[in-house]
C-alpha cells in the first residue's frame with residue numbers, strides 16, 4: 001500500500017485512503033434516487049462514472065417511503081424488480097375526507113404497473129446505489145463534494161469537477177470531470193454554489209413523517225386523509241398519509257403547501273400530533289406506538305430550481321425542483337430526471353459536443369412542462385381553504401371523479417385513449433396553455 005500523505009489520515013474503515021486527484025467522465029454528486037439512477041444509466045452505457053455520497057449506506061432519508069407505479073417502472077427498468085418483491089406491495093389508495101372513504105385501485109396503464117411498494121429509504125437507496133456500482137460506476141461513501149473546481153463556476157462558468165472531502169479519513173480529492181450531475185437533494189448546497197436558486201412564484205411543499213408500530217402494517221392500500229386540520233379545527237391545504245410497510249410499522253406523515261396563507265405560522269409537529277390523534281383508531285397511532293421523533297423536509301416542486309443546465313453540468317431530482325406539484329411525489333421524478341440527464345450526457349460524451357446538454361432541458365419541458373404548470377396553478381387554487389374544501393368535499397361524492405383525480409395527480413393519464421380523465425385533463429391543460 002502507498003505511504004499515506006501527512007494530510008490524509010488512513011480512514012478507520014477497511015479501505016485505502018483516497019487519492020489527492022482523480023478524473024472521470026462524469027462526477028455524480030449525491031447517491032439518492034436521482035444520482036444513483038443517473039450513475040446507473042451512464043455506467044450501463046459504458047461511461048466512466050464516479051458517484052459520491054456524503055453519508056454511508058444504509059442511511060435514513062426523511063420520506064414517506066411510498067413508491068407509485070411510476071417509480072416501480074423505473075426500478076424495474078434498471079433490473080430491480082425481483083428485489084422489490086421482498087418489500088411491501090400495495091394496490092391503491094384509500095382516500096378519506098369529510099367522513100367519506102373511497103378505495104381506489106391504481107389504474108391500468110400500458111407503460112406502468114398497477115401496483116406500488118412502500119420501502120424505507122435506507123433499504124431502497126442502498127439497493128439502487130449498489131445497482132449503479134454493479135453496472136460499473138465507482139461509489140465513494142462518506143465523500144462530500146464541498147465545492148466545484150471551476151474558478152468561475154458560481155458565475156455561470158463550468159464546474160470542471162469538485163473538491164471531494166473524505167468524511168471518514170480526512171483530506172480531500174480534486175476530482176476533475178468532463179461533466180457533473182448535481183443530485184444533492186432539496187437543500188442542494190452544491191447546486192447553490194453553482195448559482196442555482198428557486199423560483200419563488202412556484203409553490204413549495206413541506207412535509208413531516210414518523211414511524212409507528214401498527215396492527216394494520218400489512219394493508220394492501222395506502223391511506224390519504226385530504227381534510228387535515230390545524231389547532232383551530234380549520235382544514236389546511238395538504239394531506240395526511242399512513243403508508244404500511246409490511247414489517248410491523250407504518251410511515252405516517254403530513255404534507256403542506258406554501259400557497260396556504262398561514263403557511264409560515266404552521267407548526268408542523270403540532271399538526272402531525274393532531275393528525276395522529278385524529279387518524280382512525282384501528283391504526284393504533286399514539287405517542288406510545290411512535291418509533292422515534294418525526295422529522296421533516298422541504299419539497300421543491302414543479303421544476304422550480306434552476307438553471308438546471310450549465311456549461312458542463314445538469315441538475316436532477318430535488319436539486320432541480322423536480323417534485324410533482326400535484327401530489328408531492330419526488331422519487332419517480334428523481335429517477336426519471338436522472339435517466340434523462342444520463343441520456344443527454346451520453347450524447348455529449350459520444351459526440352464530443354457539450355451543446356447536447358441543452359437536450360436535457362428540452363426533454364424536461366416536453367415531459368413535464370405543461371403538466372407541472374397545471375399542477376402549480378392547481379396548488380395555488382388549493383391554497384385557498386374554501387376552494388379546497390369545496391373541491392375535495394364535492395369530489396368525494398363520486399368514485400368516478402376521484403378515480404380521475406388519482407390518475408391526474410399521480411401522472412398516470414394515458415395518451416392512447418381519450419377517457420374521462422384524459423378529457424378533463426386536456427380541458428384543464430388547454431385553459432392553462434391559454435393562460436400562459
Ligand SMILES: Cc1cc2nc3c(=O)[nH]c(=O)nc-3n(C[C@H](O)[C@H](O)[C@H](O)COP(=O)(O)OP(=O)(O)OC[C@H]3O[C@@H](n4cnc5c(N)ncnc54)[C@H](O)[C@@H]3O)c2cc1C
Nearest residue numbers: 030032033034054063064066145185207297317318330331
Ligand atoms: C417528509 C417527506 C416525505 C416524502 N414522501 C415521499 C413519498 O412517499 N414518495 C415520493 O415519491 N417522494 C416523497 N418525498 C420526496 C422525496 O423524498 C424526494 O423527492 C427524493 O428523495 C429526491 O431524490 P434526490 O435523489 O433528488 O435527492 P435525495 O433523496 O435528497 O438524495 C440526495 C443525496 O445526496 C447526498 N448529498 C447531499 N449533498 C451532498 C454532497 N455535497 N456531496 C455528496 N453527497 C451529497 C445526500 O446525503 C443524499 O443521499 C418526500 C419528502 C419528504 C421531505
